[in-house]
Amino acid sequence: MLLEGKTVLVTGASAGIGRAVAIGCARHGADVALNFARDVAGAESAVAEIEALGRKGIAIQGDVADPATAKDFVSRATEALGRVDVFVNNAGICPFHAFLDMPVETFERTMQVNLHGAYFMVQAAANQMVKQGDGGSIIAMSSISALVGGEYQTHYTPTKAGLHSLMQSVAIALGKYGIRCNSLFPGTILTDINKEDLADQGKRTYMEGRIPLGRLGQPDDLVGPTVFLASDLSNYVTGASLLVDGGAYVNLQ
Numbered sequence: 271m272l273l274e275g276k277t278v279l280v281t282g283a284s285a286g287i288g289r290a291v292a293i294g295c296a297r298h299g300a301d302v303a304l305n306f307a308r309d310v311a312g313a314e315s316a317v318a319e320i321e322a323l324g325r326k327g328i329a330i331q332g333d334v335a336d337p338a339t340a341k342d343f344v345s346r347a348t349e350a351l352g353r354v355d356v357f358v359n360n361a362g363i364c365p366f367h368a369f370l371d372m373p374v375e376t377f378e379r380t381m382q383v384n385l386h387g388a389y390f391m392v393q394a395a396a397n398q399m400v401k402q403g404d405g406g407s408i409i410a411m412s413s414i415s416a417l418v419g420g421e422y423q424t425h426y427t428p429t430k431a432g433l434h435s436l437m438q439s440v441a442i443a444l445g446k447y448g449i450r451c452n453s454l455f456p457g458t459i460l461t462d463i464n465k466e467d468l469a470d471q472g473k474r475t476y477m478e479g480r481i482p483l484g485r486l487g488q489p490d491d492l493v494g495p496t497v498f499l500a501s502d503l504s505n506y507v508t509g510a511s512l513l514v515d516g517g518a519y520v521n522l523q
């Protein structure tokens with residue numbers, strides 16, 4: 271059990287990648303606290319799955335766009351589970367929209383949820399880890415979109431590049447405390463975030479065709495890479511990023 275005795279916090283874990291990662295970490299021995307914004311049933315069923323694995327689980331509701339949510343989540347999770355060993359910043363939105371008429375509210379909300387929210391969450395988790403005094407692991411669910419653009423993602427891709435940049439800087443700021451900070455770069459993973467976008471069969475076929483491993487990703491594909499970065503197997507890995515994209519990024523021709 272790679273995460274035996276560890277406590278993992280995951281934001282945006284009522285559905286999709288965050289949910290899979292939260293349950294996956296429990297499968298590897300961790301107790302897990304999950305944050306979510308709206309989907310009470312999804313969060314509760316994730317906790318039920320974690321408990322069925324014999325681990326402790328708790329769901330704490332809060333919008334990460336509100337900076338106050340960060341301290342609330344970390345302090346309530348610590349109260350319930352005792353400590354924070356691993357923090358996974360996963361909550362994110364991608365409301366696909368064209369550039370030339372991007373609504374100000376869509377731009378600002380995407381920045382606030384994906385990047386501003388991450389900043390304060392990571393800061394709150396890091397403060398708890400520093401207080402504990404024995405290191406930790408912070409993982410950001412960035413994206414292949416930190417490296418490449420998207421016509422309908424001009425508001426989104428900068429948040430994913432920003433998240434990776436945040437991990438690089440906090441890796442330096444927190445190294446002296448033994449806290450490692452890394453990014454995961456998922457490719458296209460089938461979740462609610464892109465259900466509508468990939469309902470366009472032409473686009474879906476094109477996206478699938480770009481992937482050397484021959485399929486779009488599933489949320490569970492992020493479990494192994496997260497567990498690796500969370501566990502002591504990656505003790506000397508910090509400031510790094512790992513593509514989890516079936517090879518899409520390197521496939522020029």
Ligand SMILES: NC(=O)C1=CN([C@@H]2O[C@H](COP(=O)(O)OP(=O)(O)OC[C@H]3O[C@@H](n4cnc5c(N)ncnc54)[C@H](OP(=O)(O)O)[C@@H]3O)[C@@H](O)[C@H]2O)C=CC1
Pocket residue numbers: 281282283284285286287288305306307308309310332333334335360361362363364383411412413414455456457458459460461462463464
């Ligand atoms: N799917 C993909 O192809 C890729 C996804 N990613 C990233 O992975 C992360 C997860 O995406 P994915 O699982 O696909 O998305 P989903 O839409 O499936 O899930 C998003 C999760 O985030 C939560 N969430 C959304 N807004 C907030 C908020 N303001 N505060 C707290 N929680 C919130 C949702 O909770 P609720 O419904 O309860 O509000 C839900 O649990 C995102 O950061 C995304 O950018 C990166 C690369 C590829």
Ligand SMILES: C[C@H](O)[C@@H]1OC(=O)[C@H](O)[C@@H]1O
Pocket residue numbers: 364412413414415420423430456457458459463464467
């Ligand atoms: C939402 C997109 O389908 C998904 O998110 C990303 O970060 C990548 O751009 C994926 O294609």
